[in-house]
Amino acid sequence: DSGVTQTPKHLITATGQRVTLRCSPRSGDLSVYWYQQSLDQGLQFLIQYYNGEERAKGNILERFSAQQFPDLHSELNLSSLELGDSALYFCASSGANEQFFGPGTRLTVL
């Protein structure tokens, strides 16, 4: 158990819909990262927050957004969903060097 929690574990929705994925970092970690894992693209960095502020952006679509709240939990919002958004979404948190990953949310867009 990495100490990073993610909810929900599974999410099935339809094209055009909007969903919210939630992540709670390890106790004391200020940084939260979101990654997308798909069969064809592998593990891709989406976005990073540090203590409530956006720190870095990767290959994140404009339809996707995220935020980190004062209690340090983070949410990833995915809107206007397309079939191609079906993937595993991981949250990771870090204190110093190591990044620890949560169990992920499997998103299926039908």
Add this chain to the structure above:
Amino acid sequence: QQQVKQSPQSLIVQKGGISIINCAYENTAFDYFPWYQQFPGKGPALLIAIRPDVSEKKEGRFTISFNKSAKQFSLHIMDSQPGDSATYFCAARVSGTSYGKLTFGQGTILTVHP
């Protein structure tokens, strides 16, 4: 642009054998190189990591070898066990960004036969 190339895509090893997975990188600003192990339905779990100021790091049956001049690093799993069957990812992070993103290789599916 893929900055970390990992090979092989899949690897089959007999129990007790040595598993070797290789990674090559392009960005010389990378200064932290972790390996992750992922089982089906689980998140990646940090296995071992190395910085370029050392050429080798060993933790139990897992060893990272690092060749800075060749911009390559590899994971060796000694005495491979069926329980090691998983997907392994190498990764790299840019210097000066202690909290920076990881760039991952494409992954290697390791199967250890009993």
